[in-house]
Amino acid sequence: MSVFLLQRLGQALVAIFGVMTLVFFIQRLTGDPTYLLVPETATQADIDALRRSLGLDQPLVVQYVNYLWDMLRLDFGTSYVQNVAVTEIIMSRLPYTLQLTGGALLVAFVIGLPVGLAMAIWRRYRATNLLMGVVLGAQSMPTFWSGILMIMVFGVWLRWLPPSGSGSFSHLIMPSIALGLLSMATYARIARSSILDEMSKDYIRSARARGVTTGRLVGKHLIRNSLIPVISISALEISQLLAGAVIVETVFAWPGLGQLTVQSVQARDFVVVQGIVLLGAFVTISVNLVADILYSVVDPRIRKGGRA
């Protein structure tokens, strides 16, 4: 157990270190990163002063070590456009993105799971095939299109929901659905294959032979036993949803990290973009780490075999 844990932890650390290095190199793709940091109105004297004060006139190796040291202290720098610490800016937006991701995950789970169950149990019916088509269709729908369509129908024509912005629970509904539709298909597919897998097992057949009704079988055995893969896929979905939030937040003017990313790129506020990218990578790496560890706790074969 502990060897597996240490190995996996080591891999995660290497990945985090690598991501930081990658971002460092991306910064320098155009040569001098000072130009990425200054507002468009800055004069040449400002630029030179900033370059010196940030140590960007020093050798690359020194810059790299300084950069890593800052990151290790969780110091993501200061936005020169807004004159506020990046950590502070990110923290002010984070709750919105968490709300949205949570809402989307809920939508995906609450719709995806029953759909997957239905597709597994009634797989011989034509209607089920149609359902599968709808699910696949939802997955291919670009969020910025489905979002706009929802705004048109529910926001503008029917006036049921506020078309965009934030402030109340009703503002959260449409963005959550738009974002959740993407993951819903994944959940439905995983649930379907996992339930089909479980249905072919001996204990189900013997339960049927004992005369257990279908409803009881599904409620007591099938769902519980096929939940493990469904839950473990959630770890991967969370990082997908965080990425998808960039577009959904822009469509619905939802003031989370995604909108912040786009605004920062437009305002040429590179430090903030860099902070969000690093945060996104850290979240992805740690969520995967946690998922792998949880998985190995649930299924001891993974620990023994070494690879998930």
Place this chain on the structure above:
Amino acid sequence: MTALTATWRRLFLPQANGGVPAGVFVAILAALVIVAIFAPLIAPYNPDTQNLMGRLKPPGTEARGTYYLLGSDELGRDLLSRVIYGARVSLSVAVLSVILSGAVGITLGMLAGYRGSWVEVVVMRLVDIFLSIPAILLAIIMVSVLGPGFTNVVLVLALTRWPRYARVAYGQTLAISNQPYVRLARAMGAGPLRVLFLHILPNILAPLAVVATLEFGLMVLFEAGLSFLGLGVQPPTASWGAMLSVGRNYVSTAWWIATFPGLCLFLLVLSVNLIGDRLSAYLNPKSR
């Protein structure tokens, strides 16, 4: 010939998802490709000609001698012509970035699998690192450094997506490089390049084709997403993503601006995904 038709049947004719034969989606894809190639012949008007007297006209109206079948946008440009030209942008960005990322990823992946030792460690760690940054964020940070535009979007997408191919090519090469025919080729004095591209590559193309198809749909979405955010292909070039972003601002007055480009985008991605699904089910019968 019969083998070919049989393959075609198995791929596209049996009861597809939702009862729609998958051939329909092949037809949609083919139609979009044809529209993109022959855009100047098909489009009724120049996609960039503005007509300030005909702004935001609903579908099926006429203004100043221009008949707007799908309506006009905020500058009075014909939406139908712009949607037609938009297919060019979508498809060419996707094709170029799939080719570029595929070439890089497959080469690196095969090298890692075949050579082992430090090449394997370096390449596969790089793959892990790239895959641990959410792709859209990686693309956004690169565009914010390099600047938007057609070429940069293709470059950024290729740089972001090569690890997908590398991972599959690596696994497949590992599995195949100890096969007797590969060892024989090596024993007869074939150099590593000859072994990789003549003996290994042709035998691992099938799973890579599935990856490429699914990636193609993703690339279309990525280009549209970046353009939607204003980070992709720049105006006045007609891109479906950029048109959607304009349409977003006119949802309450001009529904058609966002609806039609979005519909095309959806149909393109849907058909590519379904074809990819079909392909993977066909090549890997166990997954059915």
